Amino acid sequence: MRYLHTMVRVTDLEESLDFYCNKLGLREVDRHDHEAGRFTLVFVAAEGQEDCALELTYNWDPEPYGEGRNFGHVAYEVEDIYATCRQLMDAGVTINRPPRDGKMAFIRSPDNISIELLQKGAALAPAEPWHSMDNTGTW
């Protein structure tokens, strides 16, 4: 067997694509509109990982998407966690758990999907403003 994707539902497809692609840095790799079922599926993935995607399900008829604790988060490794968090923060994304340790950060998608960012390899040396930054909310 082979892992294919993790599916999350999104309330606003354009806002979600702006978050996952423009801000987080994933790329749209596939899209299907299902007229009969009134939903659109968009697959986004890290470059070179087109087979290991996040599937965004956009139902054309709105419904409330609560969150539960049985699902935790999706995790991505990044080359420079400070640069990634700076880019996200400059784009208006709250860094809920700043990378105080040079290793780990958490953010949330527009639909409150928790996303873990992990520094590739060894933790970076502590650096401001991250080292002194408080948590914001939960993740």
Place this chain on the structure above:
Amino acid sequence: MRYLHTMVRVTDLEESLDFYCNKLGLREVDRHDHEAGRFTLVFVAAEGQEDCALELTYNWDPEPYGEGRNFGHVAYEVEDIYATCRQLMDAGVTINRPPRDGKMAFIRSPDNISIELLQKGAALAPAEPWHSMDNTGTW
């Protein structure tokens, strides 16, 4: 950046490992006990996909894990969806959405994580008992 894992929380680690490994066919690839934080992390993955894991978080102090609609499911491709569903059903797993179309099935983990099973390649020819099997619950 690179996708690493999807994390889900589990109420009963042994029951979950029985489900994900013995029944579904994933393999334990890593485990960490965190005495200070009172939690255990177990990574399970499909064979040959050790870098694309499902992270099971077991908190030693129980808490209720509700589910939300913002998370949908995790999906795995299988070689023979009828054989996989037969093996799961024989092991006592409910096939919530049977593979009536020879292509797609859904089951639930012990903590109600929805899992999609997709036939590799073209759909199999319709076959009983799957073709006539009703849905059970939601997924």
